Amino acid sequence: MxxxxxxxxxxxxxxxxxxxxxxxxxxxxxETLNRLAKHRSDPIATRAIICxxxxxxxxxMDGIVAAAKSDKAHFRVTAAQALSKIKxxxxxxxxxxxxxxxxxxxxxxxxxxxxxxxxxxxxSGLKDQIKKVHxxxxxxxxxxxxxTVFWKLKKLDEKPAH
Amino acid sequence: MTKLKLKIHVKILRKPxxxxxxxxxxxxxxxxxxxxxxxxxxxxKEVLNAKEPGLAALNDLDVGSCSWxxxxxxxxxxxxxxxxxxxxxxxxxxCHSLSDAYGGCAVHPDxxxxxxxxxRNARLYTLAHEVGHLLGLxxxxxxxxxxxxxxxxxxNLKPVPVLTQSEIDKMRKSPFLT
Numbered sequence: 001m002x003x004x005x006x007x008x009x010x011x012x013x014x015x016x017x018x019x020x021x022x023x024x025x026x027x028x029x030x031e032t033l034n035r036l037a038k039h040r041s042d043p044i045a046t047r048a049i050i051c052x053x054x055x056x057x058x059x060x061m062d063g064i065v066a067a068a069k070s071d072k073a074h075f076r077v078t079a080a081q082a083l084s085k086i087k088x089x090x091x092x093x094x095x096x097x098x099x100x101x102x103x104x105x106x107x108x109x110x111x112x113x114x115x116x117x118x119x120x121x122x123x124s125g126l127k128d129q130i131k132k133v134h135x136x137x138x139x140x141x142x143x144x145x146x147x148t149v150f151w152k153l154k155k156l157d158e159k160p161a162h
Numbered sequence: 163m164t165k166l167k168l169k170i171h172v173k174i175l176r177k178p179x180x181x182x183x184x185x186x187x188x189x190x191x192x193x194x195x196x197x198x199x200x201x202x203x204x205x206x207k208e209v210l211n212a213k214e215p216g217l218a219a220l221n222d223l224d225v226g227s228c229s230w231x232x233x234x235x236x237x238x239x240x241x242x243x244x245x246x247x248x249x250x251x252x253x254x255x256x257c258h259s260l261s262d263a264y265g266g267c268a269v270h271p272d273x274x275x276x277x278x279x280x281x282r283n284a285r286l287y288t289l290a291h292e293v294g295h296l297l298g299l300x301x302x303x304x305x306x307x308x309x310x311x312x313x314x315x316x317x318n319l320k321p322v323p324v325l326t327q328s329e330i331d332k333m334r335k336s337p338f339l340t
Contacts, residue, residue: 009314010314012314013265013313013314014264014265014266014283014284014285014288014291014292015228015264015265015266015267015313016262016263016264017313018262042282042283043263043265043282043283043285046259046263046282046283047262047263049263050262050263073258074258074259074282077222077258077259078259078263081261081262108218108219108221108222109221109222109258109259110222112219112222113222113261139215139218139219140215141215141216141218141219142219
């Protein structure tokens with residue numbers, strides 16, 4: 001387990017090398033990362049949230065959940081990205097629930113990254129919500145992205161059962 | 163050393179915090195680049211219409227892994243917004259945020275030199291650091307927090323971060339300087 005100060009130093013780079021950072025952390029550091037996700041410095045807080053995504057599992061999502069519910073779009077954008085990094089995100093019910101909410105967000109950046117997280121999650125259960133996003137989306141670029149993700153998820157239903 | 167000039171054009175999708183205003187970041191750059199006898203000029207500053215559909219989708223910019231072999235479609239798209247900028251001059255875009263909470267990223271398509279910085283996560287010396295990349299500098303190989311090109315963080319506090327002599331020699335050969 002690393003000390004808080006050491007983790008802050010790891011998160012201080014303008015261009016963080018997450019693979020290198022994660023290689024120095026373990027799930028024991030998730031408690032510290034969850035606290036750092038509320039750090040007064042936005043760069044430190046948002047990078048801690050991304051790290052929680054990389055290290056993520058159902059037990060260590062407090063920082064991501066709080067970010068997803070933040071009134072600051074900047075944090076919700078980061079939460080959407082963190083969700084896309086969780087291994088096996090499609091089988092993490094809390095993560096899927098958050099993606100389902102974030103694709104409806106009022107902020108276009110949040111919707112964009114949440115749609116990408118939905119694409120990574122790759123589960124059919126998200127397709128109805130994505131279809132609604134596609135139908136209501138005003139921005140042509142995000143609408144197109146929603147359409148792409150919808151068709152990808154819809155294809156999952158068409159795969160023959162074994 | 164003869165004095166060289168570097169012209170920077172800034173295009174704003176999201177206004178940065180007052181403590182990290184474009185003017186303050188340019189001043190911070192000049193404090194550092196003075197050692198290389200490079201005079202940084204804010205050649206233009208334009209507030210873009212971030213509600214325009216094409217730009218709205220780029221305000222939280224996907225920079226991928228911010229490496230030359232991973233240039234994203236969004237970086238290519240953003241680089242098209244350089245109206246009024248001569249070919250060999252640098253554009254810096256201030257976006258709401260960059261993916262993965264990056265503070266800045268200087269990867270760009272050929273012939274369209276640009277960097278993007280985050281209005282939320284950029285620090286005072288981020289602009290100087292990213293433009294350093296555009297002038298040919300790589301991250302410092304030793305972990306020394308006093309160096310501008312340190313990979314593990316662009317220092318925020320005094321003393322002002324410095325350039326090494328080899329970095330000065332390299333950046334002065336950049337085609338972006340006049």
